[in-house]
Amino acid sequence: MIELRNISKNYPNGVGALYDINLHIGKEEFVFIVGPSGAGKTTLMKLLYRDEVPTTGSVIVDKINIAGLEQQQVPYLRRNIGVVFQDYKLLPRKTVYENVAFALQVTGCPRSQIRRKTMQALELVSMLRSAKQFPAQLSGGEKQRACIARALVNNPPILLADEPTGNLDPATSWEILQLLDKINKRNTTLLVATHNKSIVDGMKKRVIAMESGRIIRDQQLGVYSGNL
Amino acid sequence: MIELRNISKNYPNGVGALYDINLHIGKEEFVFIVGPSGAGKTTLMKLLYRDEVPTTGSVIVDKINIAGLEQQQVPYLRRNIGVVFQDYKLLPRKTVYENVAFALQVTGCPRSQIRRKTMQALELVSMLRSAKQFPAQLSGGEKQRACIARALVNNPPILLADEPTGNLDPATSWEILQLLDKINKRNTTLLVATHNKSIVDGMKKRVIAMESGRIIRDQQLGVYSGNL
Amino acid sequence: MVEAFTSFRRSGLMSMITVGIITISLTIFGFFLLLVLNTGNIIGEISAKMDVSVYIQKNLSDSEIAAFRSQLVSLPGVEKVTFVPKNEAWRDFKEKFAARFSLDDVVEDNPLPNTFSLEIRSTDLVEKTARMAKQVDGVDDVRYSGSYLENTKILVDAMRIGGFIFVLLLTFATLLIVVNTIRLTVLARETEISIMRLVGATNSFIRGPFIIEGILIGVLGGAFAILILKFSYDAIAARILSALPFLPVVVDKKQLSTIYIMVSALGMFLGMLGGYISVSKLLKEK
Amino acid sequence: MVEAFTSFRRSGLMSMITVGIITISLTIFGFFLLLVLNTGNIIGEISAKMDVSVYIQKNLSDSEIAAFRSQLVSLPGVEKVTFVPKNEAWRDFKEKFAARFSLDDVVEDNPLPNTFSLEIRSTDLVEKTARMAKQVDGVDDVRYSGSYLENTKILVDAMRIGGFIFVLLLTFATLLIVVNTIRLTVLARETEISIMRLVGATNSFIRGPFIIEGILIGVLGGAFAILILKFSYDAIAARILSALPFLPVVVDKKQLSTIYIMVSALGMFLGMLGGYISVSKLLKEK
Numbered sequence A, B: 001m002i003e004l005r006n007i008s009k010n011y012p013n014g015v016g017a018l019y020d021i022n023l024h025i026g027k028e029e030f031v032f033i034v035g036p037s038g039a040g041k042t043t044l045m046k047l048l049y050r051d052e053v054p055t056t057g058s059v060i061v062d063k064i065n066i067a068g069l070e071q072q073q074v075p076y077l078r079r080n081i082g083v084v085f086q087d088y089k090l091l092p093r094k095t096v097y098e099n100v101a102f103a104l105q106v107t108g109c110p111r112s113q114i115r116r117k118t119m120q121a122l123e124l125v126s127m128l129r130s131a132k133q134f135p136a137q138l139s140g141g142e143k144q145r146a147c148i149a150r151a152l153v154n155n156p157p158i159l160l161a162d163e164p165t166g167n168l169d170p171a172t173s174w175e176i177l178q179l180l181d182k183i184n185k186r187n188t189t190l191l192v193a194t195h196n197k198s199i200v201d202g203m204k205k206r207v208i209a210m211e212s213g214r215i216i217r218d219q220q221l222g223v224y225s226g227n228l
Numbered sequence C, D: 001m002v003e004a005f006t007s008f009r010r011s012g013l014m015s016m017i018t019v020g021i022i023t024i025s026l027t028i029f030g031f032f033l034l035l036v037l038n039t040g041n042i043i044g045e046i047s048a049k050m051d052v053s054v055y056i057q058k059n060l061s062d063s064e065i066a067a068f069r070s071q072l073v074s075l076p077g078v079e080k081v082t083f084v085p086k087n088e089a090w091r092d093f094k095e096k097f098a099a100r101f102s103l104d105d106v107v108e109d110n111p112l113p114n115t116f117s118l119e120i121r122s123t124d125l126v127e128k129t130a131r132m133a134k135q136v137d138g139v140d141d142v143r144y145s146g147s148y149l150e151n152t153k154i155l156v157d158a159m160r161i162g163g164f165i166f167v168l169l170l171t172f173a174t175l176l177i178v179v180n181t182i183r184l185t186v187l188a189r190e191t192e193i194s195i196m197r198l199v200g201a202t203n204s205f206i207r208g209p210f211i212i213e214g215i216l217i218g219v220l221g222g223a224f225a226i227l228i229l230k231f232s233y234d235a236i237a238a239r240i241l242s243a244l245p246f247l248p249v250v251v252d253k254k255q256l257s258t259i260y261i262m263v264s265a266l267g268m269f270l271g272m273l274g275g276y277i278s279v280s281k282l283l284k285e286k
Ligand SMILES: Nc1ncnc2c1ncn2[C@@H]1O[C@H](COP(=O)(O)OP(=O)(O)OP(=O)(O)O)[C@@H](O)[C@H]1O
Pocket: A011, A012, A013, A015, A016, A017, A035, A036, A037, A038, A039, A040, A041, A042, A043, A044, A086, B130, B133, B136, B137, B138, B139, B140, B141, B142, B167, B168
């Protein structure tokens, strides 16, 4: 499903974020990406939804090398990848409901289904109550849940979640992870970047550990920290 | 140092965020505020630096009822309160260095000291390396550390940290908390809102637990979750 | 459509200011269209008032004179023919020069001919009409103020060309202001657009609401401009007409509506263009 | 200061567009100042050309005439005195009316008096000067084209007042556009300002850089506008002067610089005002 070959990434300002990354993630896998702040987790995910292009190497998603994807094709790639952004990226002038519905609208989803699917997604993350609020009127955790709802709403075959529980309490975090696990079992490839040790340790999934732009560990049924 | 009396807060859109809050925090205390997403932790902190005014009740900081503070006095209150914002609130057009230095500039700190103090603060959070980057060029954890550096830089007598480790790995999180503890011991009153169970449990400080806008537990040497 | 409206409403102050700037620009633009229209009208009036004098033979009978008149009326370009009997002309002449010298002292008989005064429709036709009038039987001589006419013609032409170039430049300036103002508004939403793209929206999908919003802003600006123009023009025109009745101010509803329609069409078009250009610019960036 | 520069540089496209809009507005504004200046000049010239004829007694000697001239010269408002000897006047007169009738047939002797032609500095002084000239010894009569003058005076006054009101309105419109454009730019940084306040910056501390940035934008816009105005005006003036030499186009460096200075000062002032108003607006909100 996803394959990274000899990837390296230098940002225009000279910061090197990734070096020599080789990685294969199969269909319907559930993978945690862990590593200290600045290790390159977000950068790696950005490559997958073509928010950044690698300096060298190829990024193959669903058999297509998206590093060389034409500009016009990018939106269609992105519709197949749900992303929970680390900084939420909610549209500030749209309510929570509109934000989630927007992800369906762009795909040309018929109006009748938009409402149903949106409400369903909001319910999954317990955000029905805040559906009419604007992002600026939400608590940190609520924003995060709105973002998760948007990423889920059109059942994408690939779901990337960058720190999806950074602003959530342990109980809600655990619920969200159970939800993600359920989604994964419904044929969705899942990548979760996280710092949440207890969740990684509790889920017992494949864990890829990064440090300073390199993969330092790739372990099935892994735990957060290698040395512990 | 800080006293909340009969506080309630309703946002203009009708959402009730705080009900009947009474709280006293002494000079140089170290307090954790915990509770599920949307419990009202951020709202409570906003009252302390006068980003919001309570619907009823009084907020007394350093013997002054800041709910009735005049507009012109607000900047001076804020200079005495360092805040680590949950959503960082870094100035997008300023580099990390400039962002941290800005908090000193507004106080009229002499130019010669600004450089020294800023560099010191950046060093404390290991951000010297990224001093010249703009917020958009930072990883989530780096933004968080820049924000912490800015809150610390002018040695405020009160420090509020809203989810200061939400985007940090456990090791860095622990370091930051040690740093905050050290700052607390240097005569700083400290409030930390967090979801990080292991840190709360590990630090053994006063814990205030909130739920749905109410304080449900206030415990010296407490732990994250009451029922565990 | 609904999107654009909602977004317009939610961006509040910013939209209001944008509409304000566009209103002002379009008002200035419309104001100058009106000014040019009126200047053209005044110039036209001035040239129309330059008349050609046709001196006819002294000893024609009244019926001959009448026949003569109808011949002159049928000439191309002639708007009005006035007959000035030689006695009247002589009286006028004497009055005019009475102070300089006493004509009666020196002149025994009225030496002036009967004259037809022709009003010509347009400056361009003056020469031609004069030439043709000369060929009419019984005409002694035809006179028109040659060099004055020449100068006026150059001036009129210069002002016409100047006015045209000027309206063109102003259109261009208005275009730049309107398009760029909308661009500023859209630029301020850079983040929003980048988020839309991240969620998988195609360029055309993103563009839509922004273009509609641009049109909305342009149309609103145009409508306000027309209101301002209409009321202030009507007021000013009424005032001028009462104070300087000899100035031919344009009050023709049809001509005025044409200008108002032009202003609103320009507003709409520029709003659309502004929305389009600015989003495209942002879309191309990444 | 440095802050403002850095911020200006970093906001890139947005600043450029703002400067562009201001440049255009100020250019239009300056263009109209120039137009009004020139119209005023042309009108002035026309009124200056309206002269007063002073007819003097027929039998004065040359030395008497010379004395007479010096008396006329000293009258207030008199710019130039031309002596038209009666013979010359008679020749002119005959030439002018040769076509209408043969004067020599009927007039034996030159009936015209010697005449002084006075050029008067301003329309307002014509009547007064005429009255005073009449009181000079040896003057037979004083004539000036009364009703023509009346009309011209009304027209000149109307145009002056119109021009003034118009420049005032345009200043106001330019003000609105410039101030609001800068306001748009600042509005787009609402979040930035709110962050600054959260960090403990006083209102005046926040305002500073924005005002300086506003001034910078205004000055830049003003400078560009002046460049555009100067080059295009010089080119247009040269063209008009060669094509229509009788049009009194203003080429006086001093008058032009005054306008250019006004434009740039306006730019600076409006930039400052724009920065101030917009930040204050944002600061007051919370
Ligand atoms: N747009 C950018 N321009 C320049 N450098 C960048 C940019 N984005 C990220 N970086 C740098 O690249 C490195 C990796 O960043 P990345 O966001 O991938 O880290 P991360 O693993 O997601 O960290 P965190 O856990 O803190 O979110 C960091 O050192 C960061 O400063």
